[in-house]
Amino acid sequence: MSQTIKTTYREALKQGLREALQNDDRVFLMGEDVGRYGGAFAVSKGLLQEFGEERIMDVPLSESGFVGAGIGAALAGMKPIVEVMTVNFGLLAMDQIVNNAATLLHMSGGQLNVPVVIRISCGIGRQLAAQHSHSWEPFFAQVPGLVVLSVGTHEDARGMLHTALQSPDPVIIIEYTAMLNLEKEISADSGAVNISKAKVIKSGKDISIITYGAGVYKCLEAAEELAADGIDAEVIDLRILRPLDEETFLASVAKTHLALIVEDAWRSVSISSEISSRIMEKAFYELDASVKRLCGVEVPIPYPLHLEEASVPQKSDIVNAVKQIINP
C-alpha cells in the first residue's frame, strides 16, 4: 500500500494550485483578495510571495469584469485560473460565464477555444445566512458548453485543477468552504485525477446512494452507520455535474435496484431531478422501488444553526431515508 499523508481540504486545494503554477508559465491566478490577503479562505496564502504579482493577481470587486478578462486571456493563449470568492458573487459574472465562455466555441463554428478555469466556493453550513449560503451547482450544470466539477473529496481537491487546466473548454470548479478545515488521509502521491467519470466511493450491494460535493462525506458516514445495521450501501460521488457520467450510476442501480439521491441544492430543477429522470428513462426495470431524493429545503437559508441544519440533508436523514426505502 502506498504511503498516505494527512491533509486538510484547503491544503489539498493549495497544493493543486501550486503545482499548476509551477507546471505551466501560461497559468496565472486572479481573484479578489487572492494575493496580499492570502485568499478569502486562505487557500492561496503564500502563493503571491512564491510566484509574484504577475502570476497571483489581486483584482477589484468587478466579478463580471475580471471573469470576462479571464475569458479574454484564455482566448488569447493564456491559462487563467479565475477565483470567484463565493458563488453568490458568482451571479454577477453569470453573463460572462453563460453568454461568453459557454457559447464562443459554438458561435464561432469551432474556431475559438476558451480554456479558462473558474473556481468558485460554495456551500451551506457556516451560519452565513441567505446571501452567503448556497448550493448552486444546478445553475451551472444546466449550461451546455461548460464543464462543471464538484470537489467532494480531498483527492479531487488535490487533483481536479490539474486536469481542468488541460481542458480546451471552460471548466467551473465548485469547492466547498465548509470542508476547508476537514482533515483526511490521502495517498502521498496524489495528483491529477480524471474529470470524466463519477466514482464509486464505497462499494455496496443493497442500495445506491448518489451524491456530490458537500454530500459525499455525509453519505459515507451514513453508510458506515448503516453497515452497523447490516445494510451494505454503495456511495457514488458524481464529481462531474456536466457532462454527466450516467454509466456509473446506472450500473450501480442495475446492481442494487434501489436508489437514493442526496444533495444540498434546492429540490426543484436540481441535479437530483436530472439523475432521477435518467434512472427512470434508462434503468426503470432495474428498480425495486421508486427513486427517492433528499434535497435542500426550498427556503432562503436562515441564520440560526438549528434552522440552517434543518435546511439541508443531515447524516441522520440519510440513514433514516435508506432504512425507509429498504424496510418500507
Added chain:
Amino acid sequence: MPKTKSKKIDLDAKKAHHLFYQMLLIRKFEDKAAEEYTKAKIRGFLHLYIGEEAVAVGVIQSLTDEDNILCTYREHGHALARGLDAGAIMAEMYGKQEGCSRGRGGSMHLFDKSKNFFGGNAIVAGHLPMSVGMALASKKQKKNNITCCFFGEGAAAEGEFHEAMNLAALWKVPVLFVCENNLYAMGTAIRYTHSMQELEKKGAGYGVESSAVNGMNLMDVINAANEAVQKVRDNGKPYLLVCNTYRFRAHSMFDAELYRDKKEVEEWKKRDPIPEFQELLLKQKMITEKEIKEIEKQVDTEIQKAIDFAEAGTWEPIEQLTKFVYSEKETK
C-alpha cells in the same frame, strides 16, 4: 451634430481608393443584406451599419493584422473592413455552413480567428471585459499587438463598460476602446440614457486618455485613430476614442423608428461620409469620375459574388447539431 474638420486627404491615392472602396462595399453590402432580409434569405436580427462606415474603415486601417478586434452585433462593416470575405459573411447570414462561423452564429456573430476578428458579440458591453483580457494576455506574453474593442454608447451605460475601463487602466494593458456613439441605444436617445453625454469625459474617471472625433468624416477618424493606436502601442495603456456618428437605417429590421424625427435623419444624411469622402477625393484630384465608376462596378461584382456564394452554400446536416458544444481535440 459634429463639425467636419478635415478638408484634405493625407493618403496616397492607392490607399485612398482602397478605403473608398471599403466604405462603398459596406454601404452596398448592407443595402443588399436588407434586400435579402425582405426575401427571407436572412432571418433573425439584422443590424445595418449604413451611415457609420467611416468609423470601422477609419479605425481598422490603423491596425495591423496581429491586432485583435472585437465588435458588437452591428459588425458587418467591421468584418468587411478587416478583410473577411464578403461571401463568407453573406453565407453566414444565410446560415450556410460555408459561412465564416459555419452558419452557427448568423448576422450578429461573425468570427474569423485567422484574422484575429473576435465577433460579433450581442450582449451589450459583454465583450469589453474580454477585450481587456486579450490585451492582458498580450502584455503577459510580451507581444506587441493591441486589442481594439468597438461598442456603442448604449454599452457605456452598462456596468461592464466601467469595470473594463477600470481594469484596463489598473493593469495598464494595450486596448483601444472605440465608442461608436450613434445617439440611440436601440430606440432611446442618449439624453435619456447618459447623465454625461460627452462620453469621452468618462475616460477621466479611470485615468484613461480619451478624445472624441467626428465619426462622419473618414479623414477625421483616420487621423484620430492613427494617433490613438500609436499611443496605445507606445505606452501600452488603454485609450477611449469616441466616434460621434449616426445610423441612417432603423436599429434592426423590426424597428418602426417611432422614436426619431424623419427630418433629423435627413439632416444627418447630408453628412453622409461616402459622398463627402468622394467629393474630397475629386477636389484633390486623387480620383476621376471614371475611376469612381470602375470602383462601383467592382463593388457590385464582389457583392454579386457574395450572394452567389451564399446561395450555393449548403446546410449543415442535422446530425451535426451538437458539434462545437465541446472541443473534439484537447489543447496542449
